[in-house]
Each structure stands twice: as C-alpha cells, then as structure tokens.
C-alpha cells in the first residue's frame with residue numbers, strides 16, 4: 001500500500017474496483033483506509049491507496065498551493081480549478097491505469113469533496129463543480145463512496161495541525177457535512193454513511209461488510 005504513481009501508455013476499459021472515502025476534516029478517513037487496505041490485501045487483492053489532492057508528484061505541488069502556502073490569496077474559482085486539475089492528472093496517471101490492471105483503488109477524497117467544499121460551502125454551485133470534475137475525470141466514477149460523518153467540533157479537535165481549509169468557520173464545515181449527507185441521500189446504493197464517533201473497529205467492520213458485497 002502506498003501513495004504511488006503508476007504510468008501506462010495503453011489505457012483500456014477499467015476492470016478494477018474504485019472506492020472513495022469522504023468526510024469532514026478529522027473524520028478518521030486515514031485510519032479506516034489503512035484498515036480496509038489491510039483487509040483486502042489479506043484477501044490477496046491488489047490494492048492501491050491514493051489521495052486527492054496530492055496523489056501524484058504534480059498533485060503534491062498543487063496541494064501545497066491549495067492548503068499550505070499563505071503568500072497568495074487563492075480565490076474560490078482558482079481553488080476549484082486547481083482541485084480539478086489535480087483530479088484530472090490523478091485520474092489519468094494513477095486511478096485509471098490501476099483500475100485497468102484490475103486493482104482495487106481506494107482514494108482519500110474525490111469529486112464529492114469538490115462538490116461539498118467548493119460547490120456548497122464556497123457557494124460556487126453544485127452543478128458547476130460537478131461538470132468541471134466530470135469533464136476532468138472523463139467518465140470513471142467510484143462504485144462505492146464511504147462517508148464518515150463527524151460533528152464539526154469533534155473532527156476539528158482531532159486535528160494536530162490545520163491547513164487553509166481546516167481553518168474555515170464552523171458554519172463552513174457544517175455546510176460541508178450536510179452536503180455529503182445530501183449527496184448520499186440522492187444515491188443510497190452507491191454511498192455508505194457511517195457515524196465516525198463509533199468505535200474504530202466497529203466502523204471498519206461495517207465498511208468491510210459493504211466492500212465484501214462488491215468483490
């Protein structure tokens with residue numbers, strides 16, 4: 001398991017399974033992704049763990065501009081386009097090639113993060129953001145989105161350090177959380193919403209049970 005990059009010249013129709021983890025900051029996605037990757041690896045599955053933003057060399061640089069640097073004021077539209085650029089490159093060079101090879105790709109965040117943070121909380125419009133991201137990824141969508149639902153104050157208290165978006169207001173993060181729940185309601189077959197305050201192992205088992213239906 002690694003945040004690796006795979007490059008292949010011949011891209012075919014994806015054969016693998018694409019799973020995305022979403023949720024507010026401090027929801028425990030990293031812990032649960034590690035647990036799921038271990039579970040799947042123990043079943044002899046080929047697993048690729050990756051993330052947005054920052055799942056590629058270029059993406060790490062975009063991530064830095066988006067989340068870490070404080071010299072430039074990144075306006076909301078530029079922010080949305082940078083997340084989409086990271087996503088396009090990530091899809092083309094990491095996710096699609098791995099799926100083509102039959103891997104199970106687990107991504108820490110994907111399109112729904114842009115819908116929730118930029119579309120809803122930044123108020124740029126859900127359809128605008130969906131259209132940009134769909135264009136960026138060219139038709140590949142996750143088979144399962146796991147949403148770890150965490151109360152804002154609990155999630156924020158779990159963070160050791162805060163990036164540019166973590167420092168947004170409580171109201172901003174509440175809009176993000178509600179956006180995830182609304183997305184899940186629209187397509188319950190694709191989403192698994194879990195209360196992130198449950199014990200870690202209980203959450204892991206719920207995720208494994210759902211993933212077991214897909215493998």
Ligand code: TMP
Nearest residue numbers: 025052053083109110113114117165166
């Ligand atoms: P994380 O890697 O620690 O989850 O941090 C990524 C931050 O970027 C998090 O605050 C959510 C935010 N984000 C967006 O605002 N839009 C996006 O499209 C993505 C992928 C992340």
